[in-house]
Amino acid sequence: MKIRKIGSVLMTAAVAAALVAGAGCKKKEGGEAAKSAEGNTVKIGFLGALTGDVAMFGKPTLEGMKMAADEINAKGGINGKKIEIVEADNRGDKQEGASVTQKLISRDGVVAIVGDPTTGITKVAAPIAQKAQVVLISAGATGPGVVENGDFIYRDTLLDSVAIPACIDFFAKDLGYKKVAVITSDNNDYSVGLSQTFRDAAKGKGIEIVADEKVKDGDKDFSAQITNIKAKKPDVIFFSGYYTEGALIMKEARKQGLKAKMFGGDGLFSPKLIELGGDAVEGTMSALGFSPEQASPATAKFVEAFKAKHNGTEPGLFDAQGYDAIMLIADAMKRGNSTDPKVFKAALGQTKNFEGVSGTITIRANREPIKSPLALLEVKGGKYVLKAKVPVKMD
Numbered sequence: 001m002k003i004r005k006i007g008s009v010l011m012t013a014a015v016a017a018a019l020v021a022g023a024g025c026k027k028k029e030g031g032e033a034a035k036s037a038e039g040n041t042v043k044i045g046f047l048g049a050l051t052g053d054v055a056m057f058g059k060p061t062l063e064g065m066k067m068a069a070d071e072i073n074a075k076g077g078i079n080g081k082k083i084e085i086v087e088a089d090n091r092g093d094k095q096e097g098a099s100v101t102q103k104l105i106s107r108d109g110v111v112a113i114v115g116d117p118t119t120g121i122t123k124v125a126a127p128i129a130q131k132a133q134v135v136l137i138s139a140g141a142t143g144p145g146v147v148e149n150g151d152f153i154y155r156d157t158l159l160d161s162v163a164i165p166a167c168i169d170f171f172a173k174d175l176g177y178k179k180v181a182v183i184t185s186d187n188n189d190y191s192v193g194l195s196q197t198f199r200d201a202a203k204g205k206g207i208e209i210v211a212d213e214k215v216k217d218g219d220k221d222f223s224a225q226i227t228n229i230k231a232k233k234p235d236v237i238f239f240s241g242y243y244t245e246g247a248l249i250m251k252e253a254r255k256q257g258l259k260a261k262m263f264g265g266d267g268l269f270s271p272k273l274i275e276l277g278g279d280a281v282e283g284t285m286s287a288l289g290f291s292p293e294q295a296s297p298a299t300a301k302f303v304e305a306f307k308a309k310h311n312g313t314e315p316g317l318f319d320a321q322g323y324d325a326i327m328l329i330a331d332a333m334k335r336g337n338s339t340d341p342k343v344f345k346a347a348l349g350q351t352k353n354f355e356g357v358s359g360t361i362t363i364r365a366n367r368e369p370i371k372s373p374l375a376l377l378e379v380k381g382g383k384y385v386l387k388a389k390v391p392v393k394m395d
Contacts, residue, residue: 042081042339044069044329045104047115047125047136049092053244056270057117057318061139062087064322065114067309072326078333083326086110090121097121098128105132111341112137114325117318119143119190126153135341135348137329139321142266143193147367152345156324156361158289158371158392160194160265165201166374166390167263167287171236172206174388181211181234181260183225183249185241188217194240194265210234215245222252230258237262243270246284247277254280261285266317274382284379285387290320290358291375293386302357317358324356 046065048058062085069083077083086108090097097116104110105128113129116122117140129136130150138146138155142163147153171177182198185191202209210232213225226249229237237253237260239246246268253260261283262268269286277284292303292314302323306315315323328351333339336347351363359371371392378387 040081041084042078042333043084043086043108043110044326045101045108045110045113045115046085046087047090047097047100047104047113047121048117050087050089052092054092054118056272057140058089058092058115060316060318061115061117061322063310064139064315064319064324065326067306067319068323068326068330071305072330078330078339079337081339083330090116092118092121094121094124097124101125101128105129105134110134111339112329114139114322114329116141117321119146119193122146122155123149126150129153133342135329135345137325137348139325140266140318143190151349151367152341154348154363154367154369156328156356156358156369156371157266157321158287158359158374159368160197162370162392163265163287163289163374164194164197166392167376168198168201168205168207170376170388170390171263177235178206179208179210179232179234179236181213181229181232181237182209183213183215183229183237183239183241185217185245186214188241190267191217191241194267195238198238198240215241215249217241217245219245220248222249223256225249226252226256226258229253229260230256234260236260239264239268242267243273244276247273247281250277250280250284263287269317269377269384271384274379274384281379282382286377286384287390288317288375288377289371290317291377291386291389294359294373294375294389296355296357296359298355299357320356320358324358324361327356328354328361 046062048061049055050058065085069085073082088100090100112135114137119141122138122141123145126149130152135152140157141155142157142160182195184195211229239262250262263285266288273281332344332348336344338344349363354361362370374390374392376388376390377384
């Protein structure tokens with residue numbers, strides 16, 4: 001997912017400064033990474049928000065990472081070396097994301113970074129990690145423009161370009177949806193990209209986009225958009241933004257008597273959606289790369305261990321993908337027999353049919369993941385339940 005635009009002018013300056021700093025400190029960074037790889041500890045950095053609007057994505061990512069590290073360390077570590085998770089809070093801010101990335105590399109000497117859960121900050125961090133030759137794997141970024149930054153950049157999340165076409169097939173064939181209203185938050189890069197992915201994927205699938213409305217992150221009044229949509233009588237509303245606006249959109253829809261359900265990506269998925277929307281968000285669906293009900297042996301074991309550690313609370317998408325990111329890195333280090341990112345990145349790129357807790361993962365030649373199955377979750381009775389496991393072609 002992508003994060004909202006925050007202080008774009010300042011961010012641009014900060015990224016430029018960070019890249020210059022990276023170029024100036026390249027020798028130091030390489031030395032620090034080598035030092036970490038040669039010692040008794042393998043340092044892996046967390047990049048994400050622990051405070052602010054998108055902490056709902058950052059906190060569970062870190063929880064999953066720590067759980068994986070603890071399990072690996074309890075079994076002797078990686079080639080005899082213990083994993084140390086180095087954490088910092090970027091507050092969901094692109095400028096701070098650039099700064100944290102640089103500090104993790106040059107000050108802390110990490111050999112890999114997991115994060116950011118959002119596409120916007122991942123795109124800021126990726127060129128910094130690439131220049132320093134430190135592996136970065138995002139456990140949440142789903143939009144375009146991430147791995148294109150270079151051969152040290154990966155991710156383990158289900159891509160929008162894979163998830164949306166699979167869901168459209170399911171909606172058209174299994175649910176009989178024909179008419180869709182699209183709502184885009186046009187000051188949110190994630191939302192703009194996801195809506196375009198939906199429009200492209202809908203072509204030739206028997207889906208008619210009967211309304212195409214625009215809103216903005218932070219809006220509170222959606223009465224005009226819902227009035228226009230209601231007149232078109234859609235079967236479903238596709239909202240490509242975040243849960244905050246999604247909850248308010250559905251409250252307005254129910255207020256006006258619109259019966260259509262809402263569907264979206266992982267930006268729409270959060271317990272906060274239910275808290276903010278109440279009965280209005282019943283039936284809302286999110287396409288995700290994980291569900292506790294996937295019931296593979298790896299997933300079932302992870303869910304039980306997580307519940308035991310967190311007083312019966314079930315893990316969510318970002319817990320699982322943070323966990324898988326550490327396990328993927330550890331697996332690559334073991335297969336490559338090295339904790340040097342210049343060495344284990346090649347093994348990471350050769351990952352095939354890895355049985356992760358968020359699904360079976362294969363890293364393709366372009367360093368993009370393909371995962372199966374897709375989990376379509378629905379709000380039912382005030383909680384998320386698995387509506388369907390949608391197959392994804394593993395090619």
